[in-house]
Amino acid sequence: MNNFAYTRATDVADAVRAIAADPGARFVAGGTNLIDLMKEDVVRPSRLIDITRLPLDKIEDTAAGGLRIGALVRNSDLAYHPQIETRYPLLGSAILAGASAQLRNMATTGGNLLQRTRCFYFYDTATPCNKRAPGSGCPAIAGINRMHAILGTSEQCIAVHPSDMCVALAALDARVLATGRGGERSIAFADFHRLPGGRPEIDTTLRADEIITAIELPAQGFGKNYTYLKIRDRLSYAFALVSIAVGLEIEGETIKQARLALGGVAHKPWRDRDAEAQLAGAPATRASFARMADAVLRDARGYGHNDFKIDLARRGIVRALAQAARGTPQSQSDKRIK
Amino acid sequence: MTVTLHVNGVDRKLALAPWTTLLDALRLHLDLTGTKKGCDHGQCGACTVLIDGRRVLSCLTLAVMKDGAQVTTIEGLAQGGTLHPLQQAFIDHDAFQCGYCTPGQICSAVGLINEGKAHSADDIRELMSGNICRCGAYPNILASIEEVMAKAAARSGDKER
Numbered sequence: 001m002n003n004f005a006y007t008r009a010t011d012v013a014d015a016v017r018a019i020a021a022d023p024g025a026r027f028v029a030g031g032t033n034l035i036d037l038m039k040e041d042v043v044r045p046s047r048l049i050d051i052t053r054l055p056l057d058k059i060e061d062t063a064a065g066g067l068r069i070g071a072l073v074r075n076s077d078l079a080y081h082p083q084i085e086t087r088y089p090l091l092g093s094a095i096l097a098g099a100s101a102q103l104r105n106m107a108t109t110g111g112n113l114l115q116r117t118r119c120f121y122f123y124d125t126a127t128p129c130n131k132r133a134p135g136s137g138c139p140a141i142a143g144i145n146r147m148h149a150i151l152g153t154s155e156q157c158i159a160v161h162p163s164d165m166c167v168a169l170a171a172l173d174a175r176v177l178a179t180g181r182g183g184e185r186s187i188a189f190a191d192f193h194r195l196p197g198g199r200p201e202i203d204t205t206l207r208a209d210e211i212i213t214a215i216e217l218p219a220q221g222f223g224k225n226y227t228y229l230k231i232r233d234r235l236s237y238a239f240a241l242v243s244i245a246v247g248l249e250i251e252g253e254t255i256k257q258a259r260l261a262l263g264g265v266a267h268k269p270w271r272d273r274d275a276e277a278q279l280a281g282a283p284a285t286r287a288s289f290a291r292m293a294d295a296v297l298r299d300a301r302g303y304g305h306n307d308f309k310i311d312l313a314r315r316g317i318v319r320a321l322a323q324a325a326r327g328t329p330q331s332q333s334d335k336r337i338k
Numbered sequence: 339m340t341v342t343l344h345v346n347g348v349d350r351k352l353a354l355a356p357w358t359t360l361l362d363a364l365r366l367h368l369d370l371t372g373t374k375k376g377c378d379h380g381q382c383g384a385c386t387v388l389i390d391g392r393r394v395l396s397c398l399t400l401a402v403m404k405d406g407a408q409v410t411t412i413e414g415l416a417q418g419g420t421l422h423p424l425q426q427a428f429i430d431h432d433a434f435q436c437g438y439c440t441p442g443q444i445c446s447a448v449g450l451i452n453e454g455k456a457h458s459a460d461d462i463r464e465l466m467s468g469n470i471c472r473c474g475a476y477p478n479i480l481a482s483i484e485e486v487m488a489k490a491a492a493r494s495g496d497k498e499r
Contacts, residue, residue, distance in 0.1 A: 006339065006356035006402055028403070035359070035398045036379050048356065050403050080455065100468020101453070102383060102446065105392045106399070236467030333460045 005047040018049045020209040030107040033115040065219035071110030071212045090226040094168035096332045097230040110212035117159035130156045131200045146305040152266040157200030170269035171245040171261040180210035193268030222247025227323040235335040240264035242313045244320035272296045284325040293317035341405045346414025361385045361396035372412035372441045383469035386442040393449025412441035427482035435473035
């Protein structure tokens with residue numbers, strides 16, 4: 001690990017001042033990804049600004065009937081919070097599908113949004129990588145790309161976003177609250193992470209002087225008909241090949257509203273609002289689910305090793321929609337997929 | 339920087355560089371070598387310790403960030419000459435072979451029991467998945483944890499009666 005200066009922020013304004021004063025500085029909270037990236041020499045901050053003493057660890061009701069989750073709430077505290085377990089079980093399930101108990105005890109809500117891809121070329125400083133060293137090339141496109149993206153890729157980058165939690169937040173239409181020198185703003189979750197395009201080194205639309213202070217959930221939590229189905233190489237403690245977050249609103253046999261987000265397939269959690277709109281009003285049948293899967297994956301392309309993800313995602317979407325429609329969400333403990 | 343850690347009930351004042359991990363502070367500065375360095379990247383769980391009662395990975399924790407915290411390592415679990423129930427259960431069930439992952443497994447199991455979220459063998463397996471055992475002692479590790487949880491449940495049942 002390279003040497004760095006270490007300071008502690010005393011409040012949000014102090015944190016914003018400190019990050020604005022040093023372009024090489026990074027915030028650190030849980031550190032579960034950042035410290036690892038520093039050990040690997042992928043990231044070399046001049047300064048770490050410790051934000052763990054800021055008062056951003058509350059979970060509170062919002063005036064709109066939703067929930068405001070402080071950026072420093074630990075992943076495990078969030079997953080097991082009574083309001084999450086009862087009103088937003090999709091979010092809790094996605095969190096518990098990710099990482100390990102130790103990591104979830106450390107990792108924060110805000111940090112989860114900012115974790116970097118686990119593309120092995122990004123981590124291996126002996127290889128080129130447009131995300132790590134802009135303009136150096138992407139060896140994954142013609143290389144080992146079994147874990148890589150099938151949607152929204154560019155000629156510069158086919159890395160995927162690694163988070164489970166963010167897939168659920170995308171499906172739930174969460175918002176990200178950030179504070180910078182220009183004050184506070186609220187960012188729609190779909191606009192927070194970006195596709196690689198010609199600038200794969202930029203993961204999010206967060207500005208350099210901004211700090212995430214909270215995540216806001218709207219009132220609708222899809223607590224009855226939901227699932228988080230994660231398909232991976234090992235049954236535990238592995239990143240997703242494909243994951244599917246679903247929330248449905250059903251009346252009788254008819255789907256009134258559908259939310260579906262995919263993880264492990266793109267540079268950001270993947271939503272397709274056109275495909276969701278098509279499913280609204282349709283009967284909750286396998287045929288409807290298959291049509292939606294085809295719609296979501298109409299532009300999917302593989303790069304060789306990851307070709308299998310297209311069919312895996314198609315089948316996963318159909319299965320996840322069936323689980324949600326039945327009201328039998330995927331268990332993250334008993335791993336059998338029903 | 340000066341950092342005070344309360345390690346296994348003793349205040350330890352240390353002069354550390356900001357990039358010193360808690361794992362290195364414990365092993366190299368405090369000579370507490372029970373906590374193991376396995377992968378050093380948060381993937382194996384061998385470095386698991388308890389900070390303020392919660393299991394975390396000491397290899398991904400900067401010691402300076404934990405100034406003032408309570409740290410419990412494998413060395414702090416026994417009471418005088420009596421092993422912690424999990425330590426005894428690991429011996430009784432032959433829950434290790436080479437033993438390198440064992441301190442992390444036991445600290446993680448202490449955390450798991452504190453958390454109170456495991457209610458079945460499937461739950462224990464899933465919630466212990468952050469601790470890798472290359473000898474493959476998993477069935478016996480599971481049996482050890484189940485036994486300690488069952489005994490604790492029986493004791494609290496006695497109290498309620």
